[in-house]
Amino acid sequence: MPLYDYKCVKCEAAFEVTHRMSETPEISCPKCASKEVRKVLSTGGVVGSSKGGQSDAPPMPPCASGGCASGMCGL
Ligand SMILES: [Zn+2]
Numbered sequence: 001m002p003l004y005d006y007k008c009v010k011c012e013a014a015f016e017v018t019h020r021m022s023e024t025p026e027i028s029c030p031k032c033a034s035k036e037v038r039k040v041l042s043t044g045g046v047v048g049s050s051k052g053g054q055s056d057a058p059p060m061p062p063c064a065s066g067g068c069a070s071g072m073c074g075l
Helices: none
Strands: 003-008 014-018 037-040
Antiparallel strands (some): 003 014, 003 037
């Protein structure tokens, strides 16, 4: 299961949550128990590109699909 980085909006505590990609569980901050958390897109989240030969997931560059919704590319 993929690991996601979250950041609390209230106390700005950063923490990690593991859940399925298709699921969006209700996540609360482990520090202040606030449910106002924001998902942080980590730049090191792309896996499998260095193995070669495994094509279970097509590569998806964030900026090559017509629009960059994440804002990671800075365009
Ligand atoms: Zn918090």
